[in-house]
Each structure stands twice: as C-alpha cells, then as structure tokens.
Amino acid sequence: MSDDEKKQKIERETKKYTIRIRTADQRFAGTDDRIMFQIVGSVGKTIFMDLNNSMHNDFERGKVDDFQMRAACVGDLESVNIQKLHQIVADKWIVARIIIKCGPSIWCTPNSLTVVKDEMVNLPLSRMCPDSFENESK
Numbered sequence: 405m406s407d408d409e410k411k412q413k414i415e416r417e418t419k420k421y422t423i424r425i426r427t428a429d430q431r432f433a434g435t436d437d438r439i440m441f442q443i444v445g446s447v448g449k450t451i452f453m454d455l456n457n458s459m460h461n462d463f464e465r466g467k468v469d470d471f472q473m474r475a476a477c478v479g480d481l482e483s484v485n486i487q488k489l490h491q492i493v494a495d496k497w498i499v500a501r502i503i504i505k506c507g508p509s510i511w512c513t514p515n516s517l518t519v520v521k522d523e524m525v526n527l528p529l530s531r532m533c534p535d536s537f538e539n540e541s542k
C-alpha cells in the first residue's frame with residue numbers, strides 16, 4: 405500500500421474531534437493533573453486520549469481549552485469517560501461543560517457541574533445545535 409493509500413485508509417476509519425472543555429469558575433476547580441479522555445459512540449469507543457496542549461496550563465479555573473484529536477470513528481456519540489490521573493497531591497477538577505465537534509455535528513454534556521476526583525467519570529452526551537459551538541466561546 406502506498407503512503408497515499410495508507411493516509412486515505414486512516415482518514416476513512418478515523419475522525420477528527422474537536423473537544424472544548426470549560427472548567428468551572430470557582431475555588432479549586434482547576435487541576436494540573438493529567439486528564440485521560442475516551443469517547444463512547446453507537447459503534448465503539450476511542451482509546452483513552454491524553455488531553456494536553458503542550459506548553460500550556462490546561463484546566464484552569466473559568467478557562468476554556470480546546471483539544472484536537474484524530475481517533476476511531478465511533479458512530480453517533482453517546483458519552484465520554486474521564487479519568488484523572490492522581491499525581492502528588494489531591495487536585496479535584498470541576499468541569500462545567502464539554503462540547504465535542506465531529507464533522508458538522510456537535511455534542512455536549514449536561515449543563516451542570518461535575519466534580520472529577522480519582523474515579524473514572526462517565527458523562528452522557530446529547531446533540532446540540534451547530535451554532536452553539538461558536539457561542540460557547542473563550
């Protein structure tokens with residue numbers, strides 16, 4: 405298989421996901437822990453992906469962080485699994501909203517705060533109107 409064919413195969417079997425995460429605007433909401441993230445869909449799930457923008461302090465109080473991922477095509481998105489990797493001190497993370505864009509479709513978590521400690525958290529996703537991605541701005 406040529407390099408071009410390999411590239412086409414990967415593009416067919418994977419999707420580009422833009423993951424936008426808003427950290428709650430309250431005391432101790434931010435974290436410096438590593439965050440692993442998995443998307444669960446109607447026909448499968450992605451591997452756990454490390455959410456990390458290099459040279460940037462992600463997941464700070466009241467901030468919005470974007471992550472670009474290429475991962476397996478999982479059909480219609482259903483939920484996300486979040487696993488925070490405990491580092492030296494307990495550093496809980498409070499998530500306000502997660503929005504995932506994949507092609508023309510947008511999914512989001514419920515509009516409520518989620519406290520992420522050391523146990524894996526599963527948050528359901530529902531479809532939202534495409535315009536709302538831009539509205540959930542930085």
Ligand SMILES: [Ca+2]
Nearest residue numbers: 432434495496
């Ligand atoms: Ca914290």
Ligand SMILES: [Ca+2]
Nearest residue numbers: 435436461462
């Ligand atoms: Ca941080």
